Amino acid sequence: MESFHIIVLTIATIILIIALGTIGLLMDQGNKAGPFPPISLKCPDGWTETSATSTTGDITYTCSSSTLGRNLLSGDGITVTNGSDKMLSYNDKSTTTCSKYKFAQRNNLVWDGISNYNS
Template sequence: MDYYYIIVAGISVGILILTLTYIGIGMATFNRKVTAFPPVQNKCPDYWRLRSDVSGTFCIIPAKGSSNLGNLNPANLSSVNTPGFQPDNTINFSDDGWYLRGVNSICTQRNWANQYNIVWDGVTNYNDC
């Protein structure tokens, strides 16, 4: 091997080592903020319709056999097991009942959605509970 190629290879390896060391130190000392993911939640579970009127914003429970109903049976729902439930098969997810015993509303909604196997982007995949 030619002496020139040995010098070029040695300098290249040295620069590579220095660059990787710099990147490694930068990653180790980078001050990361721990943030909840996802940062935004949908107002209603996936494929549920939203209805807004003067009394508030409500999510309309889909008809039986529709997408993303999970094992939810509207006949068994009440304002006791589902805060914000209305007799017209709507749920107000802004109801104060979702704030339980120091747990924030998104965690309560996450537990509720997981209990009924309902997919809710921004809630069922929330990682800060």
């Protein structure tokens, strides 16, 4: 081989080793972060925040009569305004991630960042 090819291959090999080492260090630092997922949604999937959420912490869920039978009414903080309304609310102003997790499990809710939480 000519000396030009040897120099190019040597420089490319050194750059590759440095790049792979840097990527490995960055990946290792990512494993030492806190619990996964680092953030969670304010509401369970399919729920929406009401306009009063910023002051009262109310979160509402609009559902059909078929979903009312999924035991959504059995958790703390859930209320139905009257027997025929299909609007549920959950107040999460002062609840912890653990209590939200228990609430989601008890009511068969999928809550991204809560139902898949590991501490």
